[in-house]
Amino acid sequence: MEQAALTLKSLLTNNKENLLTKWFHLVLETxxxxxxxxxxxxxxxxxxxxxxxxxxxxxxxxxxLSQDMNEDRMFxxxxxxxxxxxxxxISPSQAVSFLFLLKRxxxxxxxxxxxxxxxxxxxxxxxxxxxxSILLAFNIYLECRETxxxxxxxxxxxxxxxxxxxxxxxx
Amino acid sequence: xxxxxxxxxxxxxxxxxxxTGWQExxxxxxxxxxxxxxKAESLETLGLANxxxxxxxxxxxxxxxNWKEIILEGLRERLGKFRSLQLFMxxxxxxxxxxxxxxxxxxxxxxxxxxxxxxxxxxxxYRKDFTTAGKIFGKFAGARExxxxxxKEWFYYFFQxxxxxxxxxxxPYGIDTAEITMIGRxxxxxxGLNIDWVVTPVANCYKKGNHLGIQPHGLVDSFEMLxxxxxxxxxxxxxxxFNRKGAEVLFIPPSGDVFADPGTHSLMGQLMLxxxxxxxxxxxxxxxxxxNFGLFTSHEMMKRLNSKMYAEAKRLGVKWILGGECGHxxxxxxxxxxxxxxxxxxxxxxxxPITGTRFENTKSTKMVHITEFTADLIQNNKIKLDxxxxxxxxxxxxxSCNPARAMGLLEEPRYILKNVCNNFYEMPDETIxxxxxxxxxxxxxxxxENMEMRxxxxxxxxxxxxxxxxxHGVNMLSCVCAIDRAVLPPLMHYWVPDVNVxxxxxxxxxxxxxxxxxxREESLRFEPIGTExxxxx
Numbered sequence: 001m002e003q004a005a006l007t008l009k010s011l012l013t014n015n016k017e018n019l020l021t022k023w024f025h026l027v028l029e030t031x032x033x034x035x036x037x038x039x040x041x042x043x044x045x046x047x048x049x050x051x052x053x054x055x056x057x058x059x060x061x062x063x064x065l066s067q068d069m070n071e072d073r074m075f076x077x078x079x080x081x082x083x084x085x086x087x088x089x090i091s092p093s094q095a096v097s098f099l100f101l102l103k104r105x106x107x108x109x110x111x112x113x114x115x116x117x118x119x120x121x122x123x124x125x126x127x128x129x130x131x132x133s134i135l136l137a138f139n140i141y142l143e144c145r146e147t148x149x150x151x152x153x154x155x156x157x158x159x160x161x162x163x164x165x166x167x168x169x170x171x
Numbered sequence: 172x173x174x175x176x177x178x179x180x181x182x183x184x185x186x187x188x189x190x191t192g193w194q195e196x197x198x199x200x201x202x203x204x205x206x207x208x209x210k211a212e213s214l215e216t217l218g219l220a221n222x223x224x225x226x227x228x229x230x231x232x233x234x235x236x237n238w239k240e241i242i243l244e245g246l247r248e249r250l251g252k253f254r255s256l257q258l259f260m261x262x263x264x265x266x267x268x269x270x271x272x273x274x275x276x277x278x279x280x281x282x283x284x285x286x287x288x289x290x291x292x293x294x295x296x297y298r299k300d301f302t303t304a305g306k307i308f309g310k311f312a313g314a315r316e317x318x319x320x321x322x323k324e325w326f327y328y329f330f331q332x333x334x335x336x337x338x339x340x341x342x343p344y345g346i347d348t349a350e351i352t353m354i355g356r357x358x359x360x361x362x363g364l365n366i367d368w369v370v371t372p373v374a375n376c377y378k379k380g381n382h383l384g385i386q387p388h389g390l391v392d393s394f395e396m397l398x399x400x401x402x403x404x405x406x407x408x409x410x411x412x413f414n415r416k417g418a419e420v421l422f423i424p425p426s427g428d429v430f431a432d433p434g435t436h437s438l439m440g441q442l443m444l445x446x447x448x449x450x451x452x453x454x455x456x457x458x459x460x461x462x463n464f465g466l467f468t469s470h471e472m473m474k475r476l477n478s479k480m481y482a483e484a485k486r487l488g489v490k491w492i493l494g495g496e497c498g499h500x501x502x503x504x505x506x507x508x509x510x511x512x513x514x515x516x517x518x519x520x521x522x523x524p525i526t527g528t529r530f531e532n533t534k535s536t537k538m539v540h541i542t543e544f545t546a547d548l549i550q551n552n553k554i555k556l557d558x559x560x561x562x563x564x565x566x567x568x569x570x571s572c573n574p575a576r577a578m579g580l581l582e583e584p585r586y587i588l589k590n591v592c593n594n595f596y597e598m599p600d601e602t603i604x605x606x607x608x609x610x611x612x613x614x615x616x617x618x619x620e621n622m623e624m625r626x627x628x629x630x631x632x633x634x635x636x637x638x639x640x641x642x643h644g645v646n647m648l649s650c651v652c653a654i655d656r657a658v659l660p661p662l663m664h665y666w667v668p669d670v671n672v673x674x675x676x677x678x679x680x681x682x683x684x685x686x687x688x689x690x691r692e693e694s695l696r697f698e699p700i701g702t703e704x705x706x707x708x
Binding site: 031032034035038039044045046047048049050052053083084087088089144147148151152154155156158159162165166169170 | 271277278630
């Protein structure tokens with residue numbers, strides 16, 4: 001019975017608050033200090049859209065990885081974060097780096113329990129799922145960037161159309 | 172063969188931002204964050220300093236040799252001229268109340284987008300050259316030397332502020348950071364540093380009367396296209412007049428609405444309304460621009476472009492002026508026009524000929540906002556409306572920064588919306604009215620090359636729209652600003668793809684029951700009228 005209680009799944013569920021908070025703060029550390037402090041303040045979802053969406057996104061990702069992953073829900077949770085990081089002043093690798101941090105959080109946060117229990121296989125499976133989500137994140141990131149480029153192109157085309165019409169009128 | 176990074180190099184990700192202080196962290200001009208430089212020919216048209224070909228990416232910005240002297244002398248002159256600037260330079264206690272109120276900071280996390288730090292970019296130079304403490308203690312007193320790197324930083328961040336004034340709402344001292352940006356831009360202009368998305372529209376406006384550079388005959392043609400569309404949709408033919416002397420009212424919309432969707436639909440709604448009530452008004456091909464990008468250049472340029480409104484009103488002999496759905500136009504009109512180009516002793520206090528209402532609030536400017544005018548018509552039951560024609564729209568309202576914060580236009584658009592559509596929901600309190608979040612593209616930043624920056628700046632607005640979209644199914648974001656109508660559609664496309672954007676008077680035009688109209692089957696967008704369910708059948 002005691003062994004059963006020590007599955008990785010139950011460890012992740014029981015320690016969710018602690019691990020999620022650690023993960024959230026590690027992610028925020030990628031921002032300048034003053035900004036990390038502000039983004040970490042969860043008082044207002046409208047006054048702090050980046051912090052709020054990152055937290056809710058991480059929360060969703062954490063749940064999906066802890067359970068049987070639902071791809072649609074996972075996509076939405078990842079999109080919530082990547083749509084933001086895709087337009088911020090960071091490199092593509094930094095934009096998806098928050099998922100790598102989860103490995104560190106789980107390994108360090110559950111170090112003792114992981115050593116005691118027989119959950120190596122489960123941990124490897126879990127980390128495989130994180131890797132899968134990183135691949136998905138890469139797709140989402142690129143899709144966001146492509147959307148930006150398409151929007152730029154659309155604006156340029158619209159402006160050309162308008163200028164063409166103005167030239168016609170002016171002749 | 173190109174040198175490929177090794178696996179461990181690829182995996183070495185630096186999670187930490189630079190450790191240097193803000194004064195020592197130089198600007199990196201990455202694509203997507205800055206705007207193209209002003210074209211030399213536009214600068215020449217306007218008589219602006221240092222016309223040349225250059226790019227913010229270049230190492231050498233081809234500044235005049237004595238650029239530093241010019242900037243410092245310019246600052247000295249403005250400190251003497253504008254008492255507000257002197258106060259803003261001296262009074263900030265860095266309490267931080269403004270820090271997390273700027274949409275660019277909230278979206279980017281870049282500390283130099285905090286209004287306090289944006290102002291500090293200028294203030295640090297002010298301290299160094301204009302205060303005793305700064306002269307003696309230098310960096311310890313928050314002072315720093317004006318160098319080319321500092322100038323580049325000014326350019327980067329003063330053209331990353333939309334002058335929306337949200338931060339000033341929260342400042343306990345009333346420091347208006349938008350005015351600091353305005354002065355910053357004025358100083359940059361003295362040495363030829365400006366952006367093309369501002370300077371070329373200003374040159375067009377100066378030469379041809381509107382930002383788009385449409386000549387008089389072109390303008391008449393484009394208005395006729397709108398009246399043709401109205402005739403197709405309603406069966407009613409409008410007869411517009413241009414430059415007509417002796418008309419009672421001069422109507423000045425922003426030129427963006429003449430050409431770009433969805434602004435055109437909103438302008439159609441306004442023209443239909445004015446026709447329906449039989450207002451004796453004229454349009455002008457000379458004062459053919461309500462907007463004023465001069466505001467984003469310098470006080471002198473703003474005055475120069477604005478002057479045509481009164482000049483034309485005087486020439487045509489109208490009694491008062493009616494203005495269209497525009498944003499910054501109303502800041503210029505409400506806060507500066509009277510003192511810049513007044514007094515308007517040749518105009519009368521605006522009185523609605525339909526309702527008899529005296530617009531006492533416009534006593535000094537003699538210029539009425541179209542939503543004030545329309546709200547008054549509705550309140551006095553002078554127009555017939557069928558709000559069910561807008562039933563497929565679940566509407567929210569974005570307070571455009573300038574009408575909301577610079578003229579307190581908060582209730583009239585809402586009153587209209589509640590009368591022309593059946594589904595209206597407000598966004599959360601902290602994101603509307605005087606606390607409204609900017610679209611991210613105001614003050615000349617609505618270009619395409621800075622799209623990434625626009626998405627950052629627009630995130631807080633989009634985040635609130637997303638909330639009402641998910642909670643109430645909102646699918647239409649209405650506004651009263653031409654720049655909003657250009658900038659919000661891509662913002663929605665990126666953050667909340669199922670939400671469209673419209674002007675308030677587009678919905679008025681849809682709902683307006685006109686005398687002699689045919690059965691309305693299409694909206695002003697030529698889309699089937701009615702609910703989504705009706706259209707599915």
